[in-house]
Structures are given as C-alpha cells and as structure tokens.
Amino acid sequence: MSDGAPNARWTRRGRGPPMDKNILDELDARRAASRAMGTPAAIAQHKAAGKLTARERLDLLLDPGSFQEIGLLARSQHPDLNARTPADGLIAGSGTVDGRTVYVTSEDATILAGTRGRVAEAKTARVRELALIHKKPFVALMEAGAGRFQENGGAIAAAMGTRFREHFDLSGVVPQIAALMGACFGGPSFTAAQSDFVTIVRETGFMGMSGPAVVRVGIGLETTAEEIGGAERVAVERGMADHLGDTEADSIAAIRTVLSYLPSSCEERPPSVAPVSAPVETPEGQAEIVALVSENHRRAYDMRVLVRLIVDGGVYTSYRELYGPNLITAFARMSGESVGIIASNPMFMAGAMDEKAAIKARRFIDICDAFHIPLVFLTDCPGFLVGPAVEQQRMVVLASQLLNAVIGASVPQVTVVLRKAIGLAYIALGGRATRPDGIAAWPTARFDVMGTAAGVELVHGKEIACAPEPAKRRAEIVQQVEAKSSAYVAAEMALIDDVIHPAETRGFILKTLQRARARIVPGFKRRIMP
Numbered sequence: 001m002s003d004g005a006p007n008a009r010w011t012r013r014g015r016g017p018p019m020d021k022n023i024l025d026e027l028d029a030r031r032a033a034s035r036a037m038g039t040p041a042a043i044a045q046h047k048a049a050g051k052l053t054a055r056e057r058l059d060l061l062l063d064p065g066s067f068q069e070i071g072l073l074a075r076s077q078h079p080d081l082n083a084r085t086p087a088d089g090l091i092a093g094s095g096t097v098d099g100r101t102v103y104v105t106s107e108d109a110t111i112l113a114g115t116r117g118r119v120a121e122a123k124t125a126r127v128r129e130l131a132l133i134h135k136k137p138f139v140a141l142m143e144a145g146a147g148r149f150q151e152n153g154g155a156i157a158a159a160m161g162t163r164f165r166e167h168f169d170l171s172g173v174v175p176q177i178a179a180l181m182g183a184c185f186g187g188p189s190f191t192a193a194q195s196d197f198v199t200i201v202r203e204t205g206f207m208g209m210s211g212p213a214v215v216r217v218g219i220g221l222e223t224t225a226e227e228i229g230g231a232e233r234v235a236v237e238r239g240m241a242d243h244l245g246d247t248e249a250d251s252i253a254a255i256r257t258v259l260s261y262l263p264s265s266c267e268e269r270p271p272s273v274a275p276v277s278a279p280v281e282t283p284e285g286q287a288e289i290v291a292l293v294s295e296n297h298r299r300a301y302d303m304r305v306l307v308r309l310i311v312d313g314g315v316y317t318s319y320r321e322l323y324g325p326n327l328i329t330a331f332a333r334m335s336g337e338s339v340g341i342i343a344s345n346p347m348f349m350a351g352a353m354d355e356k357a358a359i360k361a362r363r364f365i366d367i368c369d370a371f372h373i374p375l376v377f378l379t380d381c382p383g384f385l386v387g388p389a390v391e392q393q394r395m396v397v398l399a400s401q402l403l404n405a406v407i408g409a410s411v412p413q414v415t416v417v418l419r420k421a422i423g424l425a426y427i428a429l430g431g432r433a434t435r436p437d438g439i440a441a442w443p444t445a446r447f448d449v450m451g452t453a454a455g456v457e458l459v460h461g462k463e464i465a466c467a468p469e470p471a472k473r474r475a476e477i478v479q480q481v482e483a484k485s486s487a488y489v490a491a492e493m494a495l496i497d498d499v500i501h502p503a504e505t506r507g508f509i510l511k512t513l514q515r516a517r518a519r520i521v522p523g524f525k526r527r528i529m530p
Helices: 005-012 021-035 040-048 054-061 118-134 155-159 162-170 187-193 212-219 225-229 231-237 248-261 283-292 303-310 355-370 395-408 423-428 452-466 470-484 487-492 502-515
Strands: 068-070 090-097 100-107 138-142 176-180 183-185 197-201 206-208 243-245 316-318 327-334 337-344 375-381 413-422 438-441 446-448
Touching: 054 090, 054 100, 054 138, 054 248, 068 118, 090 118, 090 248, 100 118, 118 138, 118 162, 138 187, 138 248, 162 187, 176 187, 176 248, 183 187, 183 225, 187 206, 197 231, 197 248, 206 225, 206 231, 212 225, 225 231, 231 243, 243 248, 248 316, 248 327, 283 303, 283 502, 303 327, 303 337, 303 375, 303 502, 327 355, 327 502, 337 355, 355 375, 355 395, 375 423, 395 423, 413 423, 413 502, 438 487, 438 502, 446 487, 452 470
Parallel strands: 100 138, 138 176, 176 197, 183 206, 197 243, 337 375, 375 413, 413 438, 413 446
Antiparallel strands: 068 090, 090 100, 316 327, 327 337
C-alpha cells in the first residue's frame, strides 16, 4: 500500500511524478553546446579579425531580451560533421527592432569556415516562411562560404535553388534587409541582390558570383577577394550595396534606421512618429535656403544642404550615397511621415543623369512605391549624359526603366524645380507628364527641351557665325531663349502649379502630401527587381 501511495497522490492531484532530472540536464547540455558556436580557437581567430560573433551581431540588431531562437538544436546530419556543427552554423529566429517584430538569420563563420549546410538552409527556409506568413521583415546577417560539398554534391543538387523562389515570394510583401559582414560569395550574394536594402562592411565584406578558389579552378585565374568584390568596389563602383559601413556596428545601426522608415509589410502604412520641426522653419534656416542657390545656372551648390533644411530635424538616411552621387536618394521624415527624397546634386557632374543615377533612382522608386512611401523630387538637372560612352551602358533602356517606375508609382508625388528642368531628365525626375500631385518651381527655374547652349547652336548656329560680332549675337539669342523658358512663363501657361519662394518649399511639399494622402492604399503592388 505504501509503495503505491505516491502514485495515487500524484494521480489525485491531476499530474504524474516529476520528469527525470537527467532528461532535463541533457536538454540543458545540448542547448549549451549549440550556443557555444565554433571552437574557442575558431572564435578567437574570428574576433582577432575585428569581427563580432553571430550572436553578438544579433545582440546589436535586436532589442534586449527579444530574441526567440528557432532551430537551436539543429546539426548537420552528415555523420562526419554532426558533432562539429552546433546549430548547423546558422542562428535563426525572431526578435524586435524598436518594438516591432522581425525575422532574422545570422551566419556563423566559426563553424566549418561558414560553409552552408542543408539543415541550415532548412532553418532559413523556415524563417522566410514565417516572415511571409506573419508579414514581418526578414533580415539576413551574412558571412557564409559555399554550400558544403559533402552534403550537397551529386544528384541531390537537382532540388537546389528554392531560396530564390522564397526571396521572390517575399519581394514587395515584406522588407528584406541584408548585411554582408564577411566573404559572401555565391548564394549569400544573391540573397543580398534580392534584398531591398544591403549594407556591406568596409574591408571585411565581400560580394560576388564566386570566390577566388572557384575562379582559380574554373578559369585558371589567380585573383583576390578584393578584386572580385571588395566592399568599396561593390558600394561605390557597382552599386550592389546601398550602404557602406565602417564597422559591423555601423552596418547594423543602418539596418535599424532603415527599418524605422518602412512598414512591417505591404499591408501596413509606414510608421509615423512625432513631428519635428525642420531647420528651414527658423529665421536662420530661411536665410540659408535663400542664399543656397544662385540664379547663375553654372554655379554649383550642394543639394544635401537643401534636403537637410526641409526635412524633420534636418535628418535623412542616404540610399546608395556613394554610387552615382550626382543624384541623391534618401529616406527622411516630413511632419513625422516617411518620405523618399530624389534630388539632383549639382556638386557632381552638374547634376546630370548618368547610368548610375538612373539605376539607383529606378530601384529606390520601386521600393518606396511597394511600401507606400511618398516621393519628393528636387530637380535641378541639365539632362541625361550623351555620347558613345553612356550609350554603351544601354542608356536608352535604363532611362526608359526609370520613366516606367516614375509613371507607374501610385504613391503621392511632389516635384519642386529649383533651376534646370531639361528634356527627358526633367520628365524622369517628376515632370508634369508623370502626373505628380503637386509641381512648383523656384523663380530661378527654367524649362526646356534641351540645354540652352545646345539649342541655340543647333537652331541659330549659322546666323551666329555670320554675325559681325558672333559672341554678342549668341548672348542676345541666349537671353531671348532663357526668357521664354522661365518658371513664370510655365506658370502663365498653367504647366506648373505655382512659383514659390524658396522658404516656402517645405510648406508646399507638406500641403501637397497631406491632400494626396488618400492615394496611399496598403496592399501588395509589385515585386522589387534587383
């Protein structure tokens, strides 16, 4: 009777005896082993290179205590690798950034040099699946080598590539963010290319189709990771990264900032914050904006100053700042709402449009449209570059893609022309034909089908050459043409909505966006092409 009494007592209370402590101890031991990541030597080598561990990166990205891990106990199922692959070299799960849920993966380069295993791919697929189901952003912190040949070689490769479909399914539905923290040749680079915002870490981040070893075997060429896809090449020359971080912490901070402008999914509006006054709303700011732009169209100025003057708190976040600096693309807030700024910058190439400007403007517009962020165009552009060199870049196609993006965008749009509004570039930068919700010009603005000098030479070249004083006659004709192209003439013809004082620029933009706000209708619009 006494031997059965405890069982009877547990049964009467509705529960059985406690679980064997050895079972719980085993769970704790398995968890600890998976959290330990690579060997102490591998971790020390990783940190000696100035890098954070995969878990330290997550600690920086996510709000404290918010991380919920998925697949902690995962390991490679290859018998030679099982004991050496805690979490299979990939940390995955969800957490919050400024209180909003995100799904995240962080690759662990201390496990088998960051090679990617099949179990890790299954974990990543699971996280992408949940991001899609729950309509939350997906963030990938990447430092991965090629797929492990031991696990992926042979006919099983016939099933590879589902990651590309998964990224496509996420595209335009939730924000996709990628950080290249180390060598990310092959698959990770494609993950980055399919993402909406990409940051790469200076000196340690690399991006490309294949790394040096594959290039050497494939085509017999000795090369370096830097030559193939060093961070500065990727961000400055090729425009495949949208942000260049000086450190890993810098790149992670950029991710948090960009997420703050974006909704969690296309089903939501961008998050609003408390409005903050702009520098132009002070007497000093008004004096600065009036003094910024000269009526002399050949005199350069820095458009970044104007952007700072008119946005909330003077704060904005550049998108591809180092690629095509003749055009500014940036996220900012106006009256607490997210906006996308697209602005000519006469400090570089006189603000002319080249292939780089067209590429980054098209993609930025697609992102803003997909996630319901209004567009603000600040135009001072002498036109698209011309000549054999730019034609070699397929400029006609790139300009057409940009035009399609601007015309097809359904978010509110407002355009302010500061000086030059010339030809096709004017149209591509929010011209009247694209049907902006508001279009105004400063008194210094001029509109024309081509640059004044070129037009005068084409039409009046012979007359000028035959004149007794060619220079004088050219100047007279130029003056006449410029008078006909002024903002006042455009306003008289009702081809623009108003001519405004420079200090009225922020007010004009805010009022236009407020009355056009009904155009923001949450829902899926488009995939975002790389």
